[in-house]
Amino acid sequence: EALTDPSFCGQILVLTYPLVGSYGVPDDSLWESKKIQVAGLVVCGYIDTPSHHESKISLGEWLKKMRVPALEIEDTRGLTLKLRERGVMLGKIALSSGDSKNLKLSDPNLRNLVAEVSTKKVLSFGEGKKIIGVLDCGVKQNIIRRFVDRGYKVMVFPWDTDLTKLKINLGAVVISNGPGDPAKIKKTINNVRKIIDKKIPTLGICLGNQILALALGGTTYKLKFGHRSQNQPVVLSGQPARLNSRSGGEKCYLTTQNHGFAVKKIPKGFQEWFYNANDKTNEGIIHNELPFMSVQFHPESFPGPLDTDWLFDFFLKKANL
Numbered sequence: 122e123a124l125t126d127p128s129f130c131g132q133i134l135v136l137t138y139p140l141v142g143s144y145g146v147p148d149d150s151l152w153e154s155k156k157i158q159v160a161g162l163v164v165c166g167y168i169d170t171p172s173h174h175e176s177k178i179s180l181g182e183w184l185k186k187m188r189v190p191a192l193e194i195e196d197t198r199g200l201t202l203k204l205r206e207r208g209v210m211l212g213k214i215a216l217s218s219g220d221s222k223n224l225k226l227s228d229p230n231l232r233n234l235v236a237e238v239s240t241k242k243v244l245s246f247g248e249g250k251k252i253i254g255v256l257d258c259g260v261k262q263n264i265i266r267r268f269v270d271r272g273y274k275v276m277v278f279p280w281d282t283d284l285t286k287l288k289i290n291l292g293a294v295v296i297s298n299g300p301g302d303p304a305k306i307k308k309t310i311n312n313v314r315k316i317i318d319k320k321i322p323t324l325g326i327c328l329g330n331q332i333l334a335l336a337l338g339g340t341t342y343k344l345k346f347g348h349r350s351q352n353q354p355v356v357l358s359g360q361p362a363r364l365n366s367r368s369g370g371e372k373c374y375l376t377t378q379n380h381g382f383a384v385k386k387i388p389k390g391f392q393e394w395f396y397n398a399n400d401k402t403n404e405g406i407i408h409n410e411l412p413f414m415s416v417q418f419h420p421e422s423f424p425g426p427l428d429t430d431w432l433f434d435f436f437l438k439k440a441n442l
Contacts, residue, residue: 131229
């Protein structure tokens with residue numbers, strides 16, 4: 122899931138779990154995109170003899186086939202502690218000190234990563250009569266699957282598409298996850314503003330949370346420590362919490378996350394929907410009246426059996442679909 126997540130495009134991924142590769146690699150129908158998106162992989166202990174009923178090839182074979190460099194080092198936790206103390210850094214993988222001197226550091230945030238990972242043509246999934254439009258900023262395939270499984274047709278559009286000019290009756294729009302700095306994709310921000318002006322129900326996921334905020338006058342900033350992994354606690358808060366809890370109190374969910382930026386200023390007419398229980402950063406916004414909402418985490422990827430999958434039904438109900 123992590124290796125094929127487009128939100129990791131341009132990044133070297135360091136895994137702290139001591140055994141990596143024991144499950145192997147499943148069929149590509151279960152990937153989150155068509156290829157490995159990370160720029161490199163660093164692990165502590167690699168297992169080259171996978172044992173899992175869905176495994177097709179080993180992790181090593183897959184990495185070689187996709188031409189993605191990987192390292193096995195003694196202490197990925199030590200490297201992670203350094204990153205946790207100093208924040209996200211630029212890095213490079215070299216075979217020797219001589220190669221390292223000749224290899225220049227490359228900053229992926231200077232590129233339009235969203236344009237790199239977005240679809241180049243319109244894609245269609247499912248056979249439902251009601252259509253959900255997805256602005257593909259690097260969409261994970263399971264977001265599409267969650268709507269298709271609910272009986273909807275999903276149409277996926279390139280990141281810079283002006284959906285308001287299409288002769289398609291979209292019941293709702295999803296702004297997907299994706300890599301990089303949201304402020305760099307001004308075309309998407311401007312097009313989302315048009316969608317909101319047309320009062321089309323809108324759901325933002327991960328990068329989509331930041332884009333929705335920016336489109337309506339909010340602000341974003343780069344986190345010193347990005348949110349990664351499948352154990353990020355988020356709290357449902359404020360008025361939405363009272364609407365969704367029998368006790369009227371706040372409720373905490375474990376979520377999967379992968380982002381380096383966050384919403385700072387919440388747009389006018391919106392309120393905070395979720396916040397992070399660890400660092401109190403914003404994890405979602407929701408309009409006070411209209412069906413516009415977004416979350417910073419991934420509701421389609423639940424560490425437990427259900428977790429935040431209910432958000433899709435919540436959105437569809439608000440959208441009257």
